[in-house]
Amino acid sequence: MLRVIGKRLALLVPTLFGLSLLLFFWVRSLPGGPATALLGERATPERIAEVNAAYGFDRPIVEQYVTYMGRLLSGDFGVSIETGRPVLEEFALRFPATIELAIVALIFAIGVGIPLGYIAAKYYGKAADHVSVVVSLIGITIPVFFLAFILKWVFAVQLGWFPPDGRQDSRIDATHVTGFWVLDGILTGEFDAAWDAFMHLILPGLALGTIPLAIIVRITRASVLEVSGADYVRTARAKGVMERTIRDRFVLRNALLPVVTTIGLQVGLLISGAVLTETVFAFSGIGRFLSQAIFSRDFPVLQGFILFIAIIYALINLIVDLSYSLIDPRVRVQ
Amino acid sequence: MSTTLPPAAGADVVPQPPSGSDSDHGTSLWNEAFQRLRRNPQAIVGAVIVLLFVLVALLAPWLAPFDGESLPGRSEIRPTFIPGIGELAAYPLGLDRFGGDVLSKLIWGARASLIIGLVSTALGLIGGMLLGLIAGTFGGWVDNVIMRFVDILLSVPNLLLAVSIAAILGQGPLAIMIAIGASQVPIFARLLRSSMLQQRSADYVLAAQTLGLSRRTITMSHVLPNSVGPVIVQGTLSLATAVVDAAALSFLGLGGGRPETAEWGRMLTYAQNELAIAPQLAFLPGICIAITALGFTLFGEALRESLDPRGRR
Numbered sequence: 001m002l003r004v005i006g007k008r009l010a011l012l013v014p015t016l017f018g019l020s021l022l023l024f025f026w027v028r029s030l031p032g033g034p035a036t037a038l039l040g041e042r043a044t045p046e047r048i049a050e051v052n053a054a055y056g057f058d059r060p061i062v063e064q065y066v067t068y069m070g071r072l073l074s075g076d077f078g079v080s081i082e083t084g085r086p087v088l089e090e091f092a093l094r095f096p097a098t099i100e101l102a103i104v105a106l107i108f109a110i111g112v113g114i115p116l117g118y119i120a121a122k123y124y125g126k127a128a129d130h131v132s133v134v135v136s137l138i139g140i141t142i143p144v145f146f147l148a149f150i151l152k153w154v155f156a157v158q159l160g161w162f163p164p165d166g167r168q169d170s171r172i173d174a175t176h177v178t179g180f181w182v183l184d185g186i187l188t189g190e191f192d193a194a195w196d197a198f199m200h201l202i203l204p205g206l207a208l209g210t211i212p213l214a215i216i217v218r219i220t221r222a223s224v225l226e227v228s229g230a231d232y233v234r235t236a237r238a239k240g241v242m243e244r245t246i247r248d249r250f251v252l253r254n255a256l257l258p259v260v261t262t263i264g265l266q267v268g269l270l271i272s273g274a275v276l277t278e279t280v281f282a283f284s285g286i287g288r289f290l291s292q293a294i295f296s297r298d299f300p301v302l303q304g305f306i307l308f309i310a311i312i313y314a315l316i317n318l319i320v321d322l323s324y325s326l327i328d329p330r331v332r333v334q
Numbered sequence: 335m336s337t338t339l340p341p342a343a344g345a346d347v348v349p350q351p352p353s354g355s356d357s358d359h360g361t362s363l364w365n366e367a368f369q370r371l372r373r374n375p376q377a378i379v380g381a382v383i384v385l386l387f388v389l390v391a392l393l394a395p396w397l398a399p400f401d402g403e404s405l406p407g408r409s410e411i412r413p414t415f416i417p418g419i420g421e422l423a424a425y426p427l428g429l430d431r432f433g434g435d436v437l438s439k440l441i442w443g444a445r446a447s448l449i450i451g452l453v454s455t456a457l458g459l460i461g462g463m464l465l466g467l468i469a470g471t472f473g474g475w476v477d478n479v480i481m482r483f484v485d486i487l488l489s490v491p492n493l494l495l496a497v498s499i500a501a502i503l504g505q506g507p508l509a510i511m512i513a514i515g516a517s518q519v520p521i522f523a524r525l526l527r528s529s530m531l532q533q534r535s536a537d538y539v540l541a542a543q544t545l546g547l548s549r550r551t552i553t554m555s556h557v558l559p560n561s562v563g564p565v566i567v568q569g570t571l572s573l574a575t576a577v578v579d580a581a582a583l584s585f586l587g588l589g590g591g592r593p594e595t596a597e598w599g600r601m602l603t604y605a606q607n608e609l610a611i612a613p614q615l616a617f618l619p620g621i622c623i624a625i626t627a628l629g630f631t632l633f634g635e636a637l638r639e640s641l642d643p644r645g646r647r
Contacts, residue, residue: 018485026498026502137631141624149620153617268492294586306490306494306498314489
């Protein structure tokens with residue numbers, strides 16, 4: 001198992017290396033060059049020359065690349081133009097917020113999606129099936145940011161059940177230890193702060209979780225239908241195995257394999273969706289910071305964040321691949 | 335999706351020729367697919383939506399009461415007052431904060447979406463098919479280089495890839511089209527390549543080889559036509575993604591130009607601040623985006639089913 005993990009990690013290296021190369025040229029192909037991107041279009045030629053010299057943009061391209069890679073490998077991802085703080089620090093500061101959001105979204109998507117998909121398959125062709133098919137179809141096609149608007153309008157503006165934006169009520173003076181604010185509140189015993197942070201997660205979490213939910217419903221439904229027709233299920237039923245046992249041990253366990261793959265693939269969607277959802281809900285995670293960085297042309301932030309996101313994306317897919325062998329002993333990782 | 339799963343669900347009354355008999359030109363496959371599409375209610379609903387959308391987009395100059403760029407109600411707008419639906423007789427869907435007629439903007443927005451969707455998907459299709467064709471035809475190190483490049487692009491989530499490309503190109507509709515198109519290239523490339531690899535090991539290719547046909551002839555007139563099915567299906571589905579992604583990029587503010595430009599995504603950007611007083615400003619363009627995407631998705635999925643009668647998904 002360890003060797004498999006090592007091998008898979010080694011396979012990641014060329015992809016990430018290639019991505020860093022692309023990102024390097026990406027910044028250098030910004031209109032007007034990186035210095036103009038830094039200073040804005042109205043910068044004087046003297047200032048541009050100054051910045052070029054300071055950042056080494058006037059050096060030969062190969063030399064620049066070697067310096068850039070050297071910095072990356074030593075963990076230096078540059079400094080944000082907007083805030084003046086290291087990119088890695090900015091990422092670390094906001095990443096827990098996005099993880100919290102993604103966890104809520106995934107719990108919603110998996111917790112509702114798998115039962116709904118199962119019910120749809122069980123009542124195949126009946127009303128429950130049609131309803132879940134239509135719901136999942138709408139879930140797939142509705143734009144995330146539009147759904148975020150609807151949720152915000154209904155549950156925050158009209159009903160006032162949830163806060164409309166932010167991560168925590170500004171009147172609450174909470175202590176932060178881990179960066180995961182719900183967890184922080186529990187750890188420090190400030191339960192009202194934890195509850196408030198949790199309430200702030202619900203609406204953006206639902207918005208973010210809807211597309212994954214819809215996809216999980218579809219895959220679960222298709223997969224359960226396929227497994228339900230398998231010979232071993234018929235045999236089990238003929239032998240008089242209890243329906244519940246058939247469901248849990250025969251159908252669900254076998255049907256979940258493709259569902260797990262799908263959940264892994266949702267991570268990319270979650271990150272893309274976070275950029276939009278966090279923007280609508282003014283939720284300060286990596287997504288909102290990214291969309292702000294697009295405007296301020298904060299390219300060190302964009303460059304660093306994209307690289308981090310790609311690494312996380314790849315690692316999660318690796319974990320998903322490895323988890324197969326846990327769910328299905330027939331799959332032995334090679 | 336409801337009629338998808340079991341082959342016994344009544345959708346397969348069409349007599350199926352033994353698979354493999356349609357290897358000569360693929361026309362019978364497409365004919366058969368069309369027959370099946372005509373009977374699929376999902377395909378019809380999707381086609382009607384798409385058709386309506388295209389008609390509205392094409393006829394925008396005649397349908398829309400006002401020009402896309404004009405702000406007829408500018409004098410009606412006071413700092414705290416945005417007329418809602420039907421509040422002013424001349425503007426059935428009300429005005430937005432700039433004094434633009436919402437109905438006209440929605441209609442012109444359809445045109446903007448159609449253009450961006452079509453052009454960007456076409457760019458993605460052409461780029462992706464070229465890469466996939468080269469990789470699938472030559473194999474070996476060429477295939478390796480191309481597929482590693484595709485892997486790198488796929489390691490960045492789709493929307494983020496589009497955003498980064500748009501950041502280089504600057505703001506504006508052209509940048510959005512190229513960005514979305516480029517972000518779809520890896521999917522098409524991978525799809526065509528794997529589809530070609532599948533076809534290449536088919537018996538009819540072996541037969542063509544024994545006949546002494548050149549690799550070029552085999553690829554262009556046998557393997558490629560038989561491999562494009564999944565790519566065409568993905569193209570239809572990608573139109574839905576392109577419409578939604580274009581709206582997302584212009585929602586994020588990458589659309590460029592004047593703030594009152596008639597684009598669905600941009601209408602949502604400015605609706606944010608007025609959500610409490612004028613929610614219709616967000617809901618109307620949002621519904622338009624969702625319905626358009628729904629139309630392309632329904633049709634694309636029905637197309638996939640009809641091309642692959644044994645398909646499970």
